Amino acid sequence: MQRKNLLSLLLGLSCLLSVLATRVTAAESILKVVEVQVSGGAQEDGVSVDAVVESIRQTTISSQVAGAIVALHVKVGDRVKSGQPLVRIDGRSATQGLTASTAQVEAARATMNVASKEFERQKQLLQKQYISQSALDKSQAQLMAAQAQVKALEAQAGVALTQTGFFLVTAPYDAVVSEVPVALGDMAMPGRALLTLYDPSALRLTAAVPQSAQTQMGAQTALRFELPGALSAPGLVKAEQVQWLPTMDPATHSVQLRLNLPTRLAGVTPGMFGRVWLPMAGGGAEHFYVPISAIVRRAEIVGVYVQVGAGRPLLRQVRLGTARGGRVEILSGLAKGDKVAIDPQAAAKVR
DSSP: OHHHHHHHHHHHHHHHHHHHHHHHHHHHHHHHHHEEEOBOOBOTTOEEEEEEEEESSEEEEEBSSOEEEEEEOOOTTOEEOTTOEEEEEOOHHHHHHHHHHHHHHHHHHHHHHHHHHHHHHHHHHHHTTSSOHHHHHHHHHHHHHHHHHHHHHHHHHHHHHHHHHTTEEEOSSSEEEEEOOOOTTOEEOBTOEEEEEEOTTSEEEEEEEEHHHHHHTTTOOOOEEEOTTOTTSOSOEEOSEEEEEEEEETTTTEEEEEEEOOTTOOSOOTTOEEEEEEOOTTOOSBOEEEEGGGOEEETTEEEEEEOOTTSOOEEEEOEEEEEETTEEEEEESOOTTOEEESOHHHHHTOO
């Protein structure tokens, strides 16, 4: 009986070892297929810094007069030409004021014409010695007062005419409407913003460059940038005009870098994300890449399966950089010499 039990135990152990060997062999065959060496080395593009697209010429148009908005000719996203009407404010009171001022000017001119004719008659009477010199002087003073009154009223009419132009707001240049914070029927007040415009042909890319990165650049001035969200600018684009601001931020110890964007780029708007690549003296630090197919996304976690020793692959969280040519840069989470699985689904099945 004992011999029979021993034989049964040995037979069971043999079957278990056979199953384990089969699983190890299957795991090894899968790992041989899915393992890949993380590539490292100096990146020819240098170090990237995050940037944002800004408008060089942006205008917030406000009202100079008070009144109800009776017409709103544009909406957000519209392209407008210089001088195109944008907003009309109720200006009936200003129009009536201009009419009154014009009538006062006409009345003053009539009074001036009467005074001028009276002065000419007084001059003739003085020549015939019918009146005294003081009477002529009085007539001349009345004429001068009438002329001054005409000039004053003409100036007031000019002010009224100028104010009537404030009730129609026009575009100062060719632009795109980016914001309209008012609606039809709102009350416009002096200083209240009516809309915001920006010039789409004058855009720049602004980045905060750390002081250490600026120092490592050496004498190299060639900079390139990329706009991942712009279809018209795939890949890296050489900057045509570069400006370094002469001041340093005391809180972050960074300097502001500005790159003027070419006008040929389409689909670029203020606020768009971009990157500026800084060529570093001496080649910079090593950068690591893995195939895009090796990336695993689970909810908010981004990671890769890493083979540690002879065990099963483990999921490790990583931070991604720029993707290019079927590969993606790993900013953190991996080290040189790590091995990752290029087929995450197959790696997840290894036990």
